[in-house]
Amino acid sequence: MRDKFHRMDFRFESPTSVRARLRDVDYLSDDAIAGVVFLADRLGKPILVEGPAGTGKTQLAKSVAEILGARLIRLQCYEGLDESKALYEWNYKKQLLRIQAERNNESTWEDIETDIFSDEFLLTRPLLEAIRSDDPVVLLIDEVDRVEIETEALLLEILSDYQVSIPELGTITAKQIPMVFLTSNNTRELSEALKRRCLFLHIDYPDMEREKEIVLTRVPEITDSLADQVTRIVRSIRQLELKKSPSVSETIDWARTLLMLGVDSITEADAIETLNILLKYQSDITRATKELSADTTQRRPGVPRTS
Amino acid sequence: MTATMSSDGSMLDLLTGFIVELRAAGLPVSLTENLDAMQAIIHIPIEDRNAFKYALAATLVKNNAHWRAFETVFEVYFSLRGPGYALGGSDEPLELDDDDTAANPEAAGAGTGGGGGEALTPEQMAEMLFKALQKGDEAMMKALARQAVTRYAGMEPGRPVGGTYYLYRTLRNLDLDNVLEQLMSQAREESPEPLTPLEERLEKDEFESRVDRLKQEIEAEIRRRLVADRGVEAMAKTLRKPLPEDVDFMHASREELMSLRKAIYPLTRKLAVRLARKRRHGRKGPLDFRNTVRHSLSYGGVPVDPKFRYPRPAKPEIFVVADISGSVAAFARFTLQLVYAISGQFSRVRSFVFIDGIDEVTKFFEGVEDISVAIHRVNTEADVVWVDGHSDYGHAFEVFWERYGREISPKTTVLILGDARNNYHSSQAWVVGEMRKKARHVYWLNPEPKAYWDTGDSIVGEYGVHCDGTYECRNLRQLEKFVEVLD
Ligand SMILES: Nc1ncnc2c1ncn2[C@@H]1O[C@H](COP(=O)(O)OP(=O)(O)OP(=O)(O)O)[C@@H](O)[C@H]1O
Numbered sequence: 001m002r003d004k005f006h007r008m009d010f011r012f013e014s015p016t017s018v019r020a021r022l023r024d025v026d027y028l029s030d031d032a033i034a035g036v037v038f039l040a041d042r043l044g045k046p047i048l049v050e051g052p053a054g055t056g057k058t059q060l061a062k063s064v065a066e067i068l069g070a071r072l073i074r075l076q077c078y079e080g081l082d083e084s085k086a087l088y089e090w091n092y093k094k095q096l097l098r099i100q101a102e103r104n105n106e107s108t109w110e111d112i113e114t115d116i117f118s119d120e121f122l123l124t125r126p127l128l129e130a131i132r133s134d135d136p137v138v139l140l141i142d143e144v145d146r147v148e149i150e151t152e153a154l155l156l157e158i159l160s161d162y163q164v165s166i167p168e169l170g171t172i173t174a175k176q177i178p179m180v181f182l183t184s185n186n187t188r189e190l191s192e193a194l195k196r197r198c199l200f201l202h203i204d205y206p207d208m209e210r211e212k213e214i215v216l217t218r219v220p221e222i223t224d225s226l227a228d229q230v231t232r233i234v235r236s237i238r239q240l241e242l243k244k245s246p247s248v249s250e251t252i253d254w255a256r257t258l259l260m261l262g263v264d265s266i267t268e269a270d271a272i273e274t275l276n277i278l279l280k281y282q283s284d285i286t287r288a289t290k291e292l293s294a295d296t297t298q299r300r301p302g303v304p305r306t307s
Numbered sequence: 308m309t310a311t312m313s314s315d316g317s318m319l320d321l322l323t324g325f326i327v328e329l330r331a332a333g334l335p336v337s338l339t340e341n342l343d344a345m346q347a348i349i350h351i352p353i354e355d356r357n358a359f360k361y362a363l364a365a366t367l368v369k370n371n372a373h374w375r376a377f378e379t380v381f382e383v384y385f386s387l388r389g390p391g392y393a394l395g396g397s398d399e400p401l402e403l404d405d406d407d408t409a410a411n412p413e414a415a416g417a418g419t420g421g422g423g424g425e426a427l428t429p430e431q432m433a434e435m436l437f438k439a440l441q442k443g444d445e446a447m448m449k450a451l452a453r454q455a456v457t458r459y460a461g462m463e464p465g466r467p468v469g470g471t472y473y474l475y476r477t478l479r480n481l482d483l484d485n486v487l488e489q490l491m492s493q494a495r496e497e498s499p500e501p502l503t504p505l506e507e508r509l510e511k512d513e514f515e516s517r518v519d520r521l522k523q524e525i526e527a528e529i530r531r532r533l534v535a536d537r538g539v540e541a542m543a544k545t546l547r548k549p550l551p552e553d554v555d556f557m558h559a560s561r562e563e564l565m566s567l568r569k570a571i572y573p574l575t576r577k578l579a580v581r582l583a584r585k586r587r588h589g590r591k592g593p594l595d596f597r598n599t600v601r602h603s604l605s606y607g608g609v610p611v612d613p614k615f616r617y618p619r620p621a622k623p624e625i626f627v628v629a630d631i632s633g634s635v636a637a638f639a640r641f642t643l644q645l646v647y648a649i650s651g652q653f654s655r656v657r658s659f660v661f662i663d664g665i666d667e668v669t670k671f672f673e674g675v676e677d678i679s680v681a682i683h684r685v686n687t688e689a690d691v692v693w694v695d696g697h698s699d700y701g702h703a704f705e706v707f708w709e710r711y712g713r714e715i716s717p718k719t720t721v722l723i724l725g726d727a728r729n730n731y732h733s734s735q736a737w738v739v740g741e742m743r744k745k746a747r748h749v750y751w752l753n754p755e756p757k758a759y760w761d762t763g764d765s766i767v768g769e770y771g772v773h774c775d776g777t778y779e780c781r782n783l784r785q786l787e788k789f790v791e792v793l794d
């Protein structure tokens with residue numbers, strides 16, 4: 001693939017440098033994330049990023065665009081998305097006007113036809129835009145699991161050959177291989193064909209150390225000890241059997257809320273009163289409330305002390 | 308990377324061998340992915356073991372549920388083959404002789420009076436364990452794991468037992484629950500104020516996560532020694548664990564049941580989305596003439612965009628009739644959970660549970676958000692024992708027919724769940740026949756492997772002849788497949 005473009009200059013030195021540069025733009029990655037981004041550039045392959053909501057999938061594409069100084073082109077997927085919204089569409093209205101205008105002239109139908117199926121009448125949608133761009137771009141195909149499985153076929157040509165075939169214009173090939181991210185919340189199984197074309201990256205909830213770093217970065221006014229407490233409590237809550245665990249963005253929101261309320265050390269009462277920031281289902285809130293205030297010991301504080 | 312390994316040929320051979328192992332462990336690896344992996348390792352600084360692992364994973368594993376299986380195979384295949392195959396320097400060399408006790412700088416440095424070249428006494432061991440966990444000191448924990456395995460696992464060369472057996476022996480001797488309790492009391496003592504319940508909880512979480520890390524160390528140590536003893540191929544085989552969707556309902560361990568419970572919620576969400584979509588788009592109905600003409604006006608009267616009527620088939624009403632006796636209880640639980648999670652796809656769901664008596668439990672599920680709460684009530688409150696609490700399908704069905712039979716209508720789909728092991732009671736299979744006359748469909752789901760059907764006291768065949776279908780449902784994969792075609 002890569003040979004076709006005679007491009008030997010790569011974007012990244014090493015996985016370590018990916019990690020460092022992402023950190024510079026406030027994105028805290030880990031070995032897996034940095035490794036896959038690095039590899040995607042080397043192999044010229046798209047990345048399929050999957051994982052629970054709010055764990056930084058979309059943000060990863062944005063942050064990579066930022067460090068590359070590239071323009072982010074985003075295709076937001078939804079049920080019913082089709083070619084005319086994803087790839088391109090002919091501007092019917094403008095074509096009609098042209099046909100009407102030409103009717104009084106001498107032009108033959110052939111002339112008109114070549115004319116109205118030219119660039120001027122083409123409405124470029126995100127996928128085509130990414131392919132045709134001269135300046136560096138990062139293409140983000142967000143929430144790809146929302147389109148019907150048949151619609152996935154639209155993406156295959158672009159993802160493997162970085163080209164688009166338009167019957168009236170021929171095949172348009174990318175001048176440069178853009179970095180491509182597809183995100184999925186895994187609401188349905190994606191097709192094997194799509195998965196085969198991509199590198200796969202699962203982003204789960206971060207471990208405690210990384211989550212604390214994220215909080216410190218995104219909420220710079222917070223103290224180290226509050227950030228520590230926040231992430232410990234979140235870790236504890238994620239261990240419960242819940243309908244929906246708190247996401248990273250909810251951790252951040254919660255940290256902001258506590259800061260705004262002037263909390264500097266979180267008590268049970270503080271936690272319970274603000275649980276609705278972390279949890280979205282009433283049944284989850286009820287369960288977490290019960291757990292957080294529950295006595296975890298048979299031996300209460302105040303048992304005879306040995307020293 | 309050693310010299311022999313860095314030449315291209317042997318690297319490719321090594322990768323090929325690895326992929327063979329992955330496939331044997333049940334991971335689907337396509338040819339494209341195989342080729343991608345070969346490309347990938349050209350670009351990866353091979354000394355970096357983590358990067359190497361993630362590069363292989365990104366090209367070879369496209370389903371997160373397969374990650375653990377991948378990791379295990381990776382570890383056995385690359386790190387545990389002995390120094391010649393080890394990647395990078397992050398792992399200490401194997402120490403297969405029983406000399407760890409003496410030759411451990413970390414242990415000696417732990418300041419527990421390890422006695423220089425002598426073996427630690429059990430008391431010293433316990434103290435070292437306590438300190439390692441209290442400080443969360445990785446190096447100490449590693450050293451300790453080695454010590455503990457040497458001392459407690461009782462590993463003997465060539466002995467045909469699995470790693471879990473040794474793990475169990477080691478852990479029992481370490482008595483980690485007790486250590487955890489001690490750590491907690493120490494924490495309480497050291498705190499100037501009494502710990503609040505929240506603080507207690509957080510302390511405990513932290514210690515538990517350290518204990519988990521220690522357990523992982525111990526497991527890895529045992530694996531290392533087993534590989535040294537038996538060789539990689541034999542080890543890889545014993546390590547093959549079923550993926551969550553393939554775990555057998557009837558023989559699941561506690562840990563597997565946990566993984567099932569975790570797997571089921573995302574699965575039901577996916578299933579609900581798929582079913583809803585199918586209902587919306589499933590069939591194209593006849594052409595909607597007026598709608599087509601109306602739309603054609605914007606194209607100068609050319610019907611470029613034909614519109615169809617979408618028939619909306621009436622949603623079925625579901626009756627679940629489930630045997631909840633011991634061996635099939637887990638199956639009933641997961642099936643009920645699945646059906647209720649997608650109950651939006653049905654006009655109504657009613658559920659009945661039985662052993663030798665039968666009881667309707669629909670109300671336990673109504674208005675509860677958390678299905679596990681309802682399941683708990685089913686298991687504790689339902690009135691399902693008639694004589695002795697051994698399955699009696701015949702009696703349960705008779706009573707069902709008497710009490711609820713008339714409520715079955717042409718809109719009802721009946722799902723009967725059980726192994727049909729009837730303890731040699733009479734079958735009363737006529738009830739199922741009568742059900743089928745009134746219902747839209749009657750299906751039987753059996754968690755036993757087909758090969759066992761109609762052996763011993765299983766009489767699923769007698770019931771099956773009256774059903775629209777009998778299905779083997781041993782695991783989530785089969786259950787999901789059945790539910791998806793349900794109508
Ligand atoms: N690794 C990270 N470093 C810094 N910030 C992060 C990181 N992960 C998540 N965040 C924060 O969390 C927010 C939510 O992340 P994002 O919107 O990318 O999640 P997502 O995975 O795309 O979720 P969804 O599946 O709901 O679309 C981001 O805006 C960012 O502030």
Ligand SMILES: [Mg+2]
Pocket residue numbers: 057058059142183
């Ligand atoms: Mg997103």
